[in-house]
Amino acid sequence: MAVLEAFDIKLNLSGKNILDIDSFAINEGQVTALIGANGAGKTSFMQVLSLLQKPTSGDLFFKGEKIHKGNLLENRKKMAYVFQQPLLLDMTVKDNVQTGLRLRKVPKNEQAHRVEHWLERLGITHLAKQSVRYLSGGEAQRVSLARALALEPEVLFLDEPFTGLDSPTRGKLLLDLASLLHDTNIATLFVTHDYNEIPYLAHRLSVLDQGNLIQSGTPQEIYRQPKNQTVSDLLQWVPFQKEVKQAIIS
């Protein structure tokens, strides 16, 4: 079932056409990877879908209900965003995870339960009382993920969440994230430049080029039959056997 749908999205900024997308959907229980060259419009599209950027024109629907000014905040609360930089507040790990819950007036005992659960799930319980100032990049990104997931979003946006992490840290976090997304069934959209991540996380793959969505499908469909030269060029550096890659998630 589509959780979030977008139709006829156009985004024009400073006189420049950034996005022109006919239709797109994020489905329950699925992770969609969004790829494209630098400047293709990935972050801009993610910001439109997460209601952080108003499109110049077009419509968004949450579970079939049109999103408009009157229900924008209510719908934004159903979504969480993890950025490339963790953007943590200068407080303890626990407080970072709890703050969003406090702001959303989640009952106190429920706050404590969720914080405990997500710190444990992300393997950072031992850091709860530590200031975020002294965290490593991998630990900080785990806090950022715990903060987002504690909100129990219906849609999760991940904008290059593993960038800047060393290979073992990235690999471990990738596997932990894959496991918890599988368990929670949250509809997820993630932007990546590292195509090695796709088989671990993504059920669907969408390719953006110059603000246009040029192909969507399962990763395997797209690897096997790239729609045009642009998609083919983008994927030519995928380092593993395509069948092996898809086998990881299926």
Ligand SMILES: Nc1ncnc2c1ncn2[C@@H]1O[C@H](COP(=O)(O)OP(=O)(O)OP(=O)(O)O)[C@@H](O)[C@H]1O
């Ligand atoms: N506020 C703005 N005003 C004008 N142009 C903008 C603005 N924000 C983004 N752009 C342009 O929109 C295009 C898409 O940018 P965007 O950051 O969405 O691409 P991206 O695919 O996420 O790129 P990257 O992979 O480099 O992060 C770029 O050409 C960028 O320069």
